[in-house]
Amino acid sequence: MAGELAPRNPDFERVVRESFARQSFMTTLGAVLERIAPGAVDIGVPFSDALCQQNGFLHAGVLASVADSACGYAALTLAAAGQDVLAVEFKINLLRPARGARFTARAEVIRAGRTLTVCRADVLGDGGELVATMLSTVISR
Amino acid sequence: MAGELAPRNPDFERVVRESFARQSFMTTLGAVLERIAPGAVDIGVPFSDALCQQNGFLHAGVLASVADSACGYAALTLAAAGQDVLAVEFKINLLRPARGARFTARAEVIRAGRTLTVCRADVLGDGGELVATMLSTVISR
Amino acid sequence: MAGELAPRNPDFERVVRESFARQSFMTTLGAVLERIAPGAVDIGVPFSDALCQQNGFLHAGVLASVADSACGYAALTLAAAGQDVLAVEFKINLLRPARGARFTARAEVIRAGRTLTVCRADVLGDGGELVATMLSTVISR
Amino acid sequence: MAGELAPRNPDFERVVRESFARQSFMTTLGAVLERIAPGAVDIGVPFSDALCQQNGFLHAGVLASVADSACGYAALTLAAAGQDVLAVEFKINLLRPARGARFTARAEVIRAGRTLTVCRADVLGDGGELVATMLSTVISR
Numbered sequence: 001m002a003g004e005l006a007p008r009n010p011d012f013e014r015v016v017r018e019s020f021a022r023q024s025f026m027t028t029l030g031a032v033l034e035r036i037a038p039g040a041v042d043i044g045v046p047f048s049d050a051l052c053q054q055n056g057f058l059h060a061g062v063l064a065s066v067a068d069s070a071c072g073y074a075a076l077t078l079a080a081a082g083q084d085v086l087a088v089e090f091k092i093n094l095l096r097p098a099r100g101a102r103f104t105a106r107a108e109v110i111r112a113g114r115t116l117t118v119c120r121a122d123v124l125g126d127g128g129e130l131v132a133t134m135l136s137t138v139i140s141r
Numbered sequence: 142m143a144g145e146l147a148p149r150n151p152d153f154e155r156v157v158r159e160s161f162a163r164q165s166f167m168t169t170l171g172a173v174l175e176r177i178a179p180g181a182v183d184i185g186v187p188f189s190d191a192l193c194q195q196n197g198f199l200h201a202g203v204l205a206s207v208a209d210s211a212c213g214y215a216a217l218t219l220a221a222a223g224q225d226v227l228a229v230e231f232k233i234n235l236l237r238p239a240r241g242a243r244f245t246a247r248a249e250v251i252r253a254g255r256t257l258t259v260c261r262a263d264v265l266g267d268g269g270e271l272v273a274t275m276l277s278t279v280i281s282r
Numbered sequence: 283m284a285g286e287l288a289p290r291n292p293d294f295e296r297v298v299r300e301s302f303a304r305q306s307f308m309t310t311l312g313a314v315l316e317r318i319a320p321g322a323v324d325i326g327v328p329f330s331d332a333l334c335q336q337n338g339f340l341h342a343g344v345l346a347s348v349a350d351s352a353c354g355y356a357a358l359t360l361a362a363a364g365q366d367v368l369a370v371e372f373k374i375n376l377l378r379p380a381r382g383a384r385f386t387a388r389a390e391v392i393r394a395g396r397t398l399t400v401c402r403a404d405v406l407g408d409g410g411e412l413v414a415t416m417l418s419t420v421i422s423r
Numbered sequence: 424m425a426g427e428l429a430p431r432n433p434d435f436e437r438v439v440r441e442s443f444a445r446q447s448f449m450t451t452l453g454a455v456l457e458r459i460a461p462g463a464v465d466i467g468v469p470f471s472d473a474l475c476q477q478n479g480f481l482h483a484g485v486l487a488s489v490a491d492s493a494c495g496y497a498a499l500t501l502a503a504a505g506q507d508v509l510a511v512e513f514k515i516n517l518l519r520p521a522r523g524a525r526f527t528a529r530a531e532v533i534r535a536g537r538t539l540t541v542c543r544a545d546v547l548g549d550g551g552e553l554v555a556t557m558l559s560t561v562i563s564r
Contacts, residue, residue: 024193025200028169052165053210059166060228061209065202069194087201088398089419091232091373091514091558093541095534110556111518115397116370116421118516118556133533133541135514135558137371137419139398229539230560232373232417232514234400236393251415252377256538257511257562259375259415274392274400276373276417278512278560280539306475307482310451334447335492341448342510343488350484351476369483373514 005039005109009081016041016073019084023069031066033073039109041073046102058098063105063123063132067092070107071119071136078112079140088116090136100126107134115139146180146250150222157182157214160225164210172207174214180250182214187243199239204246204264204273208233211248212260212277219253224281229257231277241267246275256280287321287391291363298323298355301366305351313348315355321391323355328384340380345387345405345414349374352389353401353418360394365422370398372418382408387416397421428462428532432504439464439496442507446492454489456496462532464496469525481521486528486546486555490515493530494542494559501535506563511539513559523549530557538562 009015013036020026020033026043029051035042043066045051045058053059068087076085107121116139123132150156154177161167161174167184170192176183184207186192186199194200209228217226248262257280264273291297295318302308302315308325311333317324325348327333327340335341350369358367389403398421405414432438436459443449443456449466452474458465466489468474468481476482491510499508530544539562546555 019195022193022195023200024191025203028191050165050169052163054160054163054225059164059206059210060231061202061206062166064205064209064231065200068202068205069200084195086238087235089232089234089371089400089417090201090205091230093230093534093558093560094228095541097227110553111516118371118518120556130533133543133558135516135556137516230512230541230558234393234417234419236400251412252375259377259512261415271392274402274417276375276415278375301477304475304477305482306473307485310473332447332451334445336442336445336507341446341488341492342513343484343491344448346487346491346513347482347484350487351482366477368520369517371514371516372483372487373512375512376510379509 005078007038007077012077016076020073026069029062029065034104036077038077039074041070041077042104042106043070044102044104047100058103060094063098064092067105067121067123067134070105070121071134072138074107074109074119075117075138075140078109083140085138085140088137088139090134092132092134094132096129096131098131102126103131146219148179148218153218157217161214167210170203170206175245177218179218180215182211182218183245183247184211185243185245188241199244201235204239205233208246208262208264208275211246211262212275213279215248215250215260216258216279219250220281226279226281229278229280231275233273233275235273237270237272239272243267244272287360289320289359294359298358302355308351311344311347316386318359320359321356323352323359324386324388325352326384326386329382340385342376345380346374349387349403349405349416352387352403353416354420356389356391356401357399357420360391361422367420367422370419370421372416374414374416376414378411378413380413384408385413428501430461430500435500439499443496449492452485452488457527459500461500462497464493464500465527465529466493467525467527470523481526483517486521487515490528490544490546490557493528493544494557495561497530497532497542498540498561498563501532502563508561508563511560511562513557515555515557517555519552519554521554525549526554
């Protein structure tokens with residue numbers, strides 16, 4: 001996939017950082033960009049009492065939100081200059097209760113097309129355990 | 142589906158309200174329970190500058206979060222007394238940019254089993270337009 | 283959704299029938315087109331001993347196959363002349379064992395875009411019971 | 424995941440082979456078991472003129488069918504003696520046209536629970552290219 005994952009915009013890291021900074025919801029979640037590489041983006045989110053479901057674990061929607069942004073930005077690292085990305089759809093499986101101090105959504109592009117990019121994201125807990133996994137379709141334009 | 146959607150716990154509405162009140166993330170989103178009926182729950186969320194993606198629309202993760210909670214609570218209306226519900230997985234298609242003042246996730250049970258319940262949720266905008274749709278699997282225990 | 287579901291190609295029914303006739307896999311399954319309308323296509327498949335899983339029920343893959351084709355053709359009814367459609371992705375929930383003599387996948391377009399069309403399909407058994415449900419993304423080009 | 428992927432039934436390979444042999448649909452597709460290991464099953468399917476979509480590529484439903492069976496059997500390798508498995512739901516992304524002489528669905532368990540097992544399957548073409556990818560939830564009982 002080497003050629004496929006070559007960034008078309010050498011400035012991809014700046015583009016991702018600027019777009020992420022405009023996502024107010026990521027700020028609300030306390031989420032931060034942890035890694036930006038061609039075809040791969042990690043977003044971390046700390047546990048917070050303000051982001052829980054009924055049993056005091058992180059809400060599935062929080063995990064889905066950071067995984068969705070990570071997938072979108074993984075796709076954006078490979079987009080042409082001036083393109084934006086939007087989620088078409090995603091599916092997430094919740095594998096373990098999200099207990100712990102911090103979670104990281106690690107997204108990677110598994111197929112980059114002209115129009116559509118397909119990404120996978122794993123959400124890992126403190127100890128590296130797999131808490132959730134996402135498969136996502138992103139459109140570039 | 143009449144018999145299938147008969148609540149086993151006559152106190153289902155109180156159970157849903159109490160569980161929802163414990164979901165701190167729903168409070169953070171400003172989400173509110175708009176309707177509770179056997180096999181059906183609506184959750185509304187107002188637009189907020191704190192919940193946006195890079196273009197100023199509501200983040201897909203916000204829509205997914207309220208739709209996920211709505212699906213879980215639709216399943217909970219049909220659960221036995223003392224049971225709790227957890228999302229196993231969900232898939233969401235984002236159909237239109239989430240612009241507008243308010244969004245409602247309308248979830249309904251389409252198959253209630255002993256262990257697993259399958260729900261569908263549509264997220265509607267101000268004018269009733271379909272903004273997103275979710276298909277979700279929920280486990281009761 | 284009236285305007286959205288207006289066919290752009292008045293000859294849509296012939297286009298669907300000809301494409302379906304070229305899907306050798308539908309012939310192998312014994313599947314038939316049961317209904318073609320703007321934004322909606324039904325495909326029926328009879329039970330066959332050659333299409334089963336380990337317990338003698340229709341294999342989930344058979345249900346997925348006819349539902350996938352029904353979604354694609356529902357999208358094709360709304361495509362421009364000369365366009366073809368391809369499945370981008372789909373998700374299916376299997377709700378009941380597929381026992382019975384005949385199954386029908388009823389697909390409808392829930393969002394028709396220039397590039398992407400999102401469809402939903404329900405697979406119904408003999409007695410109208412819901413056996414499976416699909417949410418699918420289709421690309422036109 | 425070492426402990427998690429330890430088979431509970433030492434006879435798991437025979438159990439998988441016998442169940443696969445009862446899936447008449449796999450015989451109809453010409454599909455064969457290529458690998459059985461704890462938490463991992465590969466199923467191969469050769470191209471056939473009888474299994475195509477409208478452009479002469481393998482139908483997405485064929486890929487979904489072998490990937491679904493591979494996921495189910497990957498889960499079955501970890502089940503207790505006497506248990507059976509059923510697909511709850513799956514999602515598949517079609518990444519490239521399925522042209523080529525042979526395809527292999529490689530499934531692995533990513534989370535084995537008491538009741539639910541989550542599997543991932545990649546469908547690879549002749550040259551090892553990724554043609555499709557599935558995320559699946561399986562129930563054991």
